[in-house]
Amino acid sequence: MTAALLAWYDRHARIMPWRTGPADRAAGLRPDPYRVWLSEVMLQQTTVAAVRKYHERFTALWPTVADLAAAPDADVMAEWAGLGYYARARNLLKCARAVVAEHGGRFPDTHDALIALPGIGPYTAAAVAAIAFDRPETVVDGNVERVMSRLFDVKTPLPAAKPELTAHAARLTSHARPDDHAQAVMDLGATICTPKSPACGICPLRAPCLARQRGTEAQRPVKAAKKPKPxxxxxxxxxxxxxxxxxxxxxxxxxxxxxxxxxxxxxxxxxxxxxxxxxxxxxxxxxxxxxxxxxxxxxxxxxxxxxxxxxxxxxxxxxxxxxxxxxxxxxxxxxxxxxxxxxxxxxxxxx
DNA sequence: GAACCGTGGCT
DNA sequence: TAGCCAAGGTT
Structure with missing residues (x-):
């Protein structure tokens, strides 16, 4: 299953400013952990389309984590305006300053050291460890939850289903290409296994997908009812x-x-x-x-x-x-x- | 576990 | 149009 997913990713990976291209990868170049971290924080509950220009603007203004750490708070908050969830921007600065003060200006390369930093939770720690440092960590975001809930036809409603979905995702995690695997599952969720009208006909995982076999893909994942807005x-x-x-x-x-x-x-x-x-x-x-x-x-x-x-x-x-x-x-x-x-x-x- | 915390795009 | 949704973290 992992092989089919990676083969699909090799042909259909989305191109993004913080990703390394095929030529870089062939030369053995790793992505810049600072850019990866910045992208992951910006992408929390936020669409790729909205993040692109902010990521471009931030890296132009502050090319390194040390540059960002030295920036005035008000400047960073002003540049974050419009992106939402402003605690992310406050924690972004705290994290940058911690990386400079406690890690010599270099991002730590393990999940445990990353998750200790401000604004980095289970998802982001796994994502940076996998994407920037090629560690076999299991990333579980909304995409992965959706893909796993369909692949294994999980009927438990979210968020209670999270541990079950995480276990499925962990069993599938590639130890051969952890960086590509993490991004492949998310790309699949974002472009094929979409929330509405998934493109099952062209999905590399259509054969083993239980929801596809049973015709329940439109009802996965099951989510808890929402509360009314006051x-x-x-x-x-x-x-x-x-x-x-x-x-x-x-x-x-x-x-x-x-x-x-x-x-x-x-x-x-x-x-x-x-x-x-x-x-x-x-x-x-x-x-x-x-x-x-x-x-x-x-x-x-x-x-x-x-x-x-x-x-x-x-x-x-x-x-x-x-x-x-x-x-x-x-x-x-x-x-x-x-x-x-x-x-x-x-x-x-x-x- | 649940509340709190934004925004813009899409259907 | 009014909801639904997105690469979640903190408290």
């Missing part, structure tokens, strides 16, 4: 000074959008109280709607021209330093709703 509301305050500076707030390290730049606002709940960050003639200009993983949010967008005096909350960011692209998406939507109503004398419409 609705929350809040107020967001977009204030500008006469010189065009924006009143912003760096959010606390922990919790939702932790460490990211945003607009001051109220609590988010069923019936939020207004909470203006500075005395001013605030006026309502619209709403910003954003759906997070576990709740849906509607923000009432308030705007005002602010006096030069210090605000009660937050700090001013100059017009030239302000970039909507450095905001998490919910805050970027607030900005987009507010901006047309905040014409500032002489600030123009550029940037």
């Amino acid at each position: 609705e929350r509301r809040g107020f967001a305050y977009v204030g500008r000074r006469a010189d065009g500076a924006w009143l912003m707030e760096t959010r606390p390290e922990k919790g939702l959008l932790g460490g990211m730049l945003g607009f001051p606002g109220s609590d988010w709940n069923e019936a939020p109280r207004p909470a203006p960050p500075a005395p001013a003639a605030w006026r309502e200009v619209g709403e910003a709607r954003h759906v997070f993983t576990h709740f849906a949010l509607t923000l009432t967008v308030m705007v005002a021209e602010l006096p030069p005096s210090n605000p009660e909350r937050g700090h001013f960011v100059s017009a030239s330093a302000f970039r909507p692209g450095a905001l998490p998406t919910a805050m970027r939507k607030v900005h987009d709703a507010a901006a047309p109503h905040l014409a500032v004398e002489g600030s123009g419409a550029t940037g």
Whole structure:
């Protein structure tokens, strides 16, 4: 079964910036562990299409783990904006600094040493050990779970089925080509054994696949029922000074959008109280709607021209330093709703 | 084990 | 369109 999978991978492996190409591999070149690690962290719960440009941007700005470790926190958070799960960016920096401080700037090459680092869990430790260092570790991500649940027609619902699926995956792990095997199972899951309408007809594992034999592939994997998303509301305050500076707030390290730049606002709940960050003639200009993983949010967008005096909350960011692209998406939507109503004398419409 | 933590693309 | 989904980790 492993041979058929590897043969398929040799012909159909997806080309990605952090992978070594056939020529490199023929020359015995290994991929850069820093680039592999960066890609794996970015790919956590995130599509390849979304990761490509972020990975390119990060490696251009910070070519080595030492470069990243030396970067200011705010720069890294701003570059991560839009990718989501911002704890990943905070842990990315912690991990880079730990690799420099504790490992001499070189990534450790074992699963156990990798999993001890911030932001590296069971999946990422196995993936880096296998892909960067060719160790026979078993990677179990959503793709592998789906492939195994079909291959062995597992009826146990996820996430309870995880140990069972992991055991199946471990038995299939190739000790001859661990690096290729890890990526082959995931590529198969991403391109052939897809969540909907799997391409069983061209699957290299169609012969041994139990779900295929029984016609149950569309019902695998079985997943536990999802919980309904609560609705929350809040107020967001977009204030500008006469010189065009924006009143912003760096959010606390922990919790939702932790460490990211945003607009001051109220609590988010069923019936939020207004909470203006500075005395001013605030006026309502619209709403910003954003759906997070576990709740849906509607923000009432308030705007005002602010006096030069210090605000009660937050700090001013100059017009030239302000970039909507450095905001998490919910805050970027607030900005987009507010901006047309905040014409500032002489600030123009550029940037 | 379960809650928390984003986002954009696809159907 | 409204859900579903993606190379998960931390608490």
